[in-house]
Amino acid sequence: MSTTTYETVIGLEIHVQLKTATKMFCGCELTFGEPPNTRVCPVCLALPGALPVGNAEAIHLGIMIGHALGCEIAPRMKFDRKQYFYPDSPKGYQISQFDEPLCAGGEIGGVRINRVHLEEDAAKTIHAGASGRIHGSEASVVDFNRGGTPLAEIVTEPDIHSAEQAGEFLRLLRTTLRVLGVSDVNMEEGSLRCDANISIRPAGTTELGTKTELKNMNSFRYIERGIRAEVARQTALLDAGERIVQETLHFDPRTERLTSMRSKEEAQDYRYFPEPDLVPVPVDAAMLDRARAAMPELPAARQARFEADLSLHPDTAKLLAWRSELGDWFEAALAASPDGVSPQTAGPLANWTTNELLTRLGGDVDPATSKVTPAAMAQLVALVTARTVTAGAGKEVLDTLIAEGGDPAQIVEAKGLGAVGGEDTLAPIVAEALAANPDIAERLRGGDMKPMGVIIGHVMKATKGRADGGEVTKLVRAQLGV
Numbered sequence: 001m002s003t004t005t006y007e008t009v010i011g012l013e014i015h016v017q018l019k020t021a022t023k024m025f026c027g028c029e030l031t032f033g034e035p036p037n038t039r040v041c042p043v044c045l046a047l048p049g050a051l052p053v054g055n056a057e058a059i060h061l062g063i064m065i066g067h068a069l070g071c072e073i074a075p076r077m078k079f080d081r082k083q084y085f086y087p088d089s090p091k092g093y094q095i096s097q098f099d100e101p102l103c104a105g106g107e108i109g110g111v112r113i114n115r116v117h118l119e120e121d122a123a124k125t126i127h128a129g130a131s132g133r134i135h136g137s138e139a140s141v142v143d144f145n146r147g148g149t150p151l152a153e154i155v156t157e158p159d160i161h162s163a164e165q166a167g168e169f170l171r172l173l174r175t176t177l178r179v180l181g182v183s184d185v186n187m188e189e190g191s192l193r194c195d196a197n198i199s200i201r202p203a204g205t206t207e208l209g210t211k212t213e214l215k216n217m218n219s220f221r222y223i224e225r226g227i228r229a230e231v232a233r234q235t236a237l238l239d240a241g242e243r244i245v246q247e248t249l250h251f252d253p254r255t256e257r258l259t260s261m262r263s264k265e266e267a268q269d270y271r272y273f274p275e276p277d278l279v280p281v282p283v284d285a286a287m288l289d290r291a292r293a294a295m296p297e298l299p300a301a302r303q304a305r306f307e308a309d310l311s312l313h314p315d316t317a318k319l320l321a322w323r324s325e326l327g328d329w330f331e332a333a334l335a336a337s338p339d340g341v342s343p344q345t346a347g348p349l350a351n352w353t354t355n356e357l358l359t360r361l362g363g364d365v366d367p368a369t370s371k372v373t374p375a376a377m378a379q380l381v382a383l384v385t386a387r388t389v390t391a392g393a394g395k396e397v398l399d400t401l402i403a404e405g406g407d408p409a410q411i412v413e414a415k416g417l418g419a420v421g422g423e424d425t426l427a428p429i430v431a432e433a434l435a436a437n438p439d440i441a442e443r444l445r446g447g448d449m450k451p452m453g454v455i456i457g458h459v460m461k462a463t464k465g466r467a468d469g470g471e472v473t474k475l476v477r478a479q480l481g482v
Contacts, residue, residue, distance in 0.1 A: 006200040006238070008231050009208060010160035011114075014173065016152045016183045017121065017191035018061045023148035024120040025052030025095060025278075032189050036143040044148035046091040051277050054079070058150035059102070059281065061182040062118045063291040065152055066103030068176055068298055069113050073288060074102050077118075077281040083271040088123035088142050095120050096153075098272040102283075108300070109172045112157040123147035146190075152182070158197070158208065163227035167220045170194060175299045175324050187218045194223055199244075200234050209234075210244040214251055215261065226251035229258055302327060310334075310346035319354055325366045329353070333374035338382045349381045356395060360402055371405035372398070380408040392465040393417040417466065426459070426467060430475040433458035445480045452476065 022028060026043035042050035059077055066073050080098040096119035103116035123144040154173070160166050174185045174192060185192040194217050199209035214230060217223045229251060234244050248261045297305075303321035306312045312320070320327040330353050339345045353367070357377065361370055380401070384394040389412055397411050412418055433455045434441040440451045452473060459472045 004239070005203040006231075006235055007203045007205075008161050008227075009158045009199050009201060009211075010162075010166055010227065011158040011197045011211075012154075012156045012160065012166065012170070013195040013197070014154040014156075014170070015121070015193045015195075016065075016154065016177060016185065018058050018150040018152055019181065019183050020055055020057045020061070020150050022055060024055050024058055024118070024150040026148055028148065030149060034145055036141075037145060039145040040147070044090075045144060052095065052275075054278055054281065055150055058118060059283075060287065060291060060294075061150075061180075062102045062116065062152050063283070063287060064180055064182055064294060065116055065154070065177070066106070067291055067295055068180055069103070069106035069108050069116065069154070071103035071106035071113060071116060073283055074100055074104070075283055076100070077102060077283055079118075079275040079278045080272045081275050082119075084268070086122065086125075087140070088125045088144075088147065090123070090144065090147065094122070095275055095278070108176065109169050111159045111169050114155040114157050116152055116154050119151050119153060121146055121149035121151050158199075163224040163231070166196065166227055167224045170220060170223065172299060172322055175322050179296055179298060179324050181294075181296075187220075190218060193218050196223065196227055196230075198227060198230050198234070200231060200238070210246050212244065212246065213248045215248055217251065219253075222251070222253045225253060225256070226258075229256055233258060299324065306346075309343075310350075311343035312346060312350050316350050316354055320350065325368060326353070326358075329367045329374055333378045336375040337378040339385070345381075345385075348385055349378065352377065352381050352384075352394075352398075356398055357402075360398065370402060372401045373405070376401055376406070376408055383408060383412065387468050388412070389417055390466060390468055392460075396465075426463075426471060427475055427479070429459050429462050429467070430455070430472060430479060432462070434476070434479060441480065444476065445482060447482065 020030060022030060023044055026041050028039045028041050028044055031039065043052055054077075063073055065071075078097065078100045079095050082094045082096045082098070083092070084094070085092050097117035101115040101117035104114070106113035106116075123142050124146050125140055125142050127140045156169075160169060174187075177183050177185050177192075183191055187193070196214045196217065197211045198214065199211040201207060201209040212230060212234070214223075214226045217226055230249065237244055245263065247263045249258050250261050251258050299321045303314075303317045306317035306321060306327075307314055310317075320330050330350060333349055333353065334341055334346055337345045337349065357367055357370075357372065358365075361367060377398075380394055380397055383389045383397075384391055389397065393412070396415070396417060397408050400406065400411050400415075401408065436458065437454055440454050443451055444455070455476055456467075456469050456472050459467050460469075
């Protein structure tokens with residue numbers, strides 16, 4: 001049994017469908033879910049004599065991606081033909097970019113970017129199921145609606161070393177692309193797809209091992225599970241003294257099985273050459289300026305602002321910034337706070353949003369889809385901060401908001417959840433708790449504060465959770481003289 005420890009090395013290729021009105025090289029409208037083969041024309045069907053025309057908006061969105069990732073933008077936009085035959089590629093080639101990508105270099109989330117280039121998507125092949133028939137056919141069929149969709153392919157360097165790091169990087173990238181507005185990045189609809197090139201090597205070495213490729217994964221959990229399965233497979237092969245074969249694999253998330261799609265022992269010769277029907281387009285200063293002017297605040301900058309201006313904990317700032325919809329909801333709540341915008345209001349509000357609210361809604365749920373409005377959350381947190389209600393009562397109010405919506409102050413009034421405070425009210429209850437627990441009182445009087453929770457719990461039970469624990473502690477100390 002081998003005792004070798006291996007390091008995982010992963011590079012990602014991410015295909016992003018760009019949010020344009022029409023396809024990359026023709027005027028066909030881009031919509032999802034239309035009947036098969038209803039968004040097609042002679043150009044995207046590659047009929048004889050049809051000539052492509054480049055989509056200027058796709059180039060603009062590509063430049064925006066380059067700016068967001070810190071890439072160097074090429075001085076000209078040149079397309080190439082990538083030759084390969086597949087049923088969903090009617091031309092027998094793909095218009096892509098080879099030696100002069102639109103964007104090169106860059107970095108995001110600690111992962112270096114190799115390149116970003118533009119290309120057209122293939123159509124969609126639908127294979128017959130177990131019955132042997134689909135759409136009335138016994139063979140596979142092709143829907144050309146997707147063919148020609150503008151794609152940006154983002155290729156990373158092999159800087160990723162675990163499934164978890166891959167998932168975290170992709171979440172940051174998806175949020176960045178969504179904030180940019182260049183794509184809807186809907187993985188379920190295939191507008192964000194990922195291939196992972198995976199290899200392992202003995203820890204401490206620098207030479208890359210033989211890589212395999214997992215194709216077209218379209219959910220973060222799917223990607224992470226697929227990477228873990230492939231790392232385990234490669235580790236078992238090397239431990240058994242066997243050789244890893246360079247190949248393309250498919251991971252089935254239902255069965256956790258990896259199956260080989262095709263061998264890649266030899267590098268495929270795509271016979272690239274410049275696309276003769278599209279002249280190179282200079283990327284001039286006006287194009288660069290337009291892209292820069294359209295840049296919003298990016299997640300990394302938002303995280304830094306939350307930390308610097310609002311004094312949020314880095315983990316909390318990261319969660320709010322990397323989930324743009326959650327960050328938007330939080331900022332709307334902060335703006336509605338009756339106590340104003342400051343680190344003193346932001347901290348408690350962020351904690352209630354990321355801990356209490358998300359725990360109740362479910363970690364992936366957008367709070368904007370719930371019945372809890374940002375203004376209601378801001379008012380609830382202000383009530384808790386002012387000790388008008390206790391934290392426990394506040395959680396009960398939040399449960400009501402999630403179930404029914406409403407106004408926190410009115411819920412507190414209707415349910416009698418206002419905090420019980422003041423020496424005149426609490427002092428007799430504290431005295432009763434001490435009298436009912438003489439052994440605990442004696443330990444506290446002797447300086448052992450560990451059993452203080454017993455007295456607080458007694459008072460909380462008597463006040464139905466409406467007493468403030470801090471005030472109870474002060475009264476205990478005063479009555480015992482400690």
